[in-house]
Amino acid sequence: MKSIKTNNAIVHFNDNVYKELNAYIKSSNPSKIFILVDTNTHDACLPKFLSQVESGDIVVEVMEMPEGEDHKTIDICTGVWEAMSEYYADRKSLMINLGGGVVTDLGGFVASTYMRGIDYINVPTSLLAMVDASVGGKTGVDLGNLKNQIGIISEGSMVLIDTSFLETLPNNHMVSGYAEMLKHGLIKDKSYWNTLINFESLDASALNEMIYDSVVIKNKIVSEDPTEQGLRKILNFGHTLGHAIESYFLGNADKVPLLHGEAIAIGMLLEAYISTKTAGLSNEELKEIEEGILKTFTKVEINENDQKVIINLLQYDKKNSHGKVKFVLLDAIGKPKINCEVNNDILLEAFKHYNA
Structure with a gap:
C-alpha cells in the first residue's frame, strides 16, 4: 500500500511500517526511545513490535499505563511525565505510542507537552485508532467524564499501521x-x-x-x-x-x-x-x-x-x-x-x- 502524506507526517502501512520506522530511527538518532503501552498491548503487541525495531545502541524504555477510557486522565499523564523525567528524557527523545485510541491520544498529548514538545510516532493497534484516533493530530485526555476536554492538535512524525495487530482484538473492539x-x-x-x-x-x-x-x-x-x-x-x-x-x-x-x-x-x-x-x-x-x-x-x-x-x-x-x-x-x-x-x-x- 502506498504511504499517505498528511500535512506534517506520513502514514505507512503493513510491509513498509518497520522499514520506515527503522530508517527514521537511524536518520533522527534519538537520545532515547520511550514506548507507551497499556496492559493489553504490553502483552499482545509489544513483543512483536520490539522484535522488529532496530534501535542499535539507543536505550529503549517501556512505560505501561492501565487500559481503558477511564484511565485517559491528566493523572496518568503526570505519571508518564514523571517516569520520563526519572529516565532522563530530553528534547531529542522519541516517544512511540503503541496501542488503541486511549494510548495514541494520551501519548500524543504527553509527547507534545513534555519539554514543550518531543517527537512522537503513533502505532495504532485497534481498528478505531487505525481509521480515526491516531490520524490528524488530535491529542488529549478526558476531564472527569467529559470526553477529550483537555488537549492540543499536534501531529507526530509518522503513523505506522500494521493491520496484523487487529488479530489481537476482541470482536466488540x-x-x-x-x-x-x-x-x-x-x-x-x-x-x-x-x-x-x-x-x-x-x-x-x-x-x-x-x-x-x-x-x-x-x-x-x-x-x-x-x-x-x-x-x-x-x-x-x-x-x-x-x-x-x-x-x-x-x-x-x-x-x-x-x-x-x-x-x-x-x-x-x-x-x-x-x-x-x-x-x-x-x-x-x-x-x-x-x-x-x-x-x-x-x-x-x-x-x-x-x-x-x-x-x-x-x-x-x-x-x-x-x-x-x-x-x-x-x-x-x-x-x-x-x-x-x-x-x-x-x-x-x-x-x-x-x-x-
Missing part, C-alpha cells in the same frame, strides 16, 4: 472501530458507505483496503482544515450526542460503559433522524442509515431520565459557540452540514424514535 468507518462514508463518500454496509464480516485480513480508504477520507478533510475552523467539523457527525452518551454511561455506576464506537453509532442514528427534521435528509436515506448501522450495532435502552442528563451534557461539546450547541447533520448521505442548531423538542423526539 472491531465493531467499535467500524462505527468511525461508517461515519466516513456518511459524511464524504456514499459509494464507500455502500461498500461498508454490504460487507459481510469484520475479518481483519479483509479490511486492509477499507482501512486505507478511511484514512484517505480523513486525511483529505484534515489537510484542508487542520485546526477545525470549518470543514474538519464534519468528522464530528454522530459525536455531539455520541460523546454525551459515552460520557453519561461512563460516569453512571448503574450503566454498563459503552465503547466509543458503540456510543457514536447511537449518536449517528439520533443525528440522522434529526437531519430529516432540520436538514435535507430523506426518510428513505434515514431508513438506509438505520438498517446499515443496526445490522452491526445493538440498540441500547435510553430512558427519559437518561435523555435529560445526556441533553444537559451537550453544553460541554467542543463545537459549541456563544452558548449554542452546534450539530453536524446530513442533507443526504455524503453531504453534511455544519453548525446546525437543534431545539430540545427535536432532540427528545429523536430519542423517542430511537427507542421505538
